[in-house]
Amino acid sequence: MTRLELKLPPLLLMLLIGLLMWGLASITPALALSNAMRLSALVVACLIGPAILVSGALAFRQAQTTVNPTTPEASRQLVVRGIYRRSRNPMYLGMLVLLIGWGVYLASPAALAMIPLFMLYLNRFQIAPEERALRARFGYDFDRYCQRVRRWI
Numbered sequence: 001m002t003r004l005e006l007k008l009p010p011l012l013l014m015l016l017i018g019l020l021m022w023g024l025a026s027i028t029p030a031l032a033l034s035n036a037m038r039l040s041a042l043v044v045a046c047l048i049g050p051a052i053l054v055s056g057a058l059a060f061r062q063a064q065t066t067v068n069p070t071t072p073e074a075s076r077q078l079v080v081r082g083i084y085r086r087s088r089n090p091m092y093l094g095m096l097v098l099l100i101g102w103g104v105y106l107a108s109p110a111a112l113a114m115i116p117l118f119m120l121y122l123n124r125f126q127i128a129p130e131e132r133a134l135r136a137r138f139g140y141d142f143d144r145y146c147q148r149v150r151r152w153i
Contacts, residue, residue, distance in 0.1 A: 005129040006070045010122060014095040017118045018102055025108035033107045045101020053094025055083045069126060072133035080145050088151050092122055096152070119152075127151065 059082040060067045066074045069091075083090040096119065103112040134142045 004125045006072070006126065008121075008125070010069050010092055010095060010126055013118065013121060013126075014099060017099060017114050021099070021103055021106060021108070021111035021114045024110040024114065025106035028108055028110040031107040031109060033104070038105045038107055041104035042101045045097050045104075049094045049097035049101065051094070052083065052087075052097060053091045056087075056090035056094065058082075059084055059090075069130070072130040073137065075134060075137060078134065078138045078141055078145065080149075085149065087153050088146065088149050089122075089127060092127070093152055123151075 057067055059079050063077045063079045063081075065076045065079060066072075068074065087093050096115070099115050099118055100112075103115055106112075131142075131146070
């Protein structure tokens with residue numbers, strides 16, 4: 001299973017899960033949510049999700065370290081400032097917020113059930129290898145950071 005580690009860029013995974021959610025929503029029964037509620041959830045998610053994601057990416061840029069999720073070993077610096085004081089994975093959290101908004105907009109239990117799949121895949125095939133690489137590179141500092149800051153929120 002390690003051959004899947006760091007192979008599928010998280011942004012592509014989010015898009016694939018989003019398409020899967022749309023497909024499932026089109027063939028399964030919908031929840032009884034008003035159009036206003038559905039649209040509101042999508043708008044809020046489209047405002048908050050990208051803001052979280054971009055703030056994480058900007059913190060990496062400011063630290064002059066790699067944003068490439070497939071090469072965590074290329075990290076030059078352990079980023080612990082800004083949004084990284086609250087979440088170890090704000091870029092993934094931003095993607096999660098977008099998928100939740102999309103799932104509510106689709107009003108489909110089957111679509112919403114794909115959100116844990118996104119999280120499980122990321123935890124196993126993206127975050128775990130990233131954390132191994134960061135632990136190897138930054139050692140005790142990374143361990144202390146993990147003790148202070150939660151993985152998602």
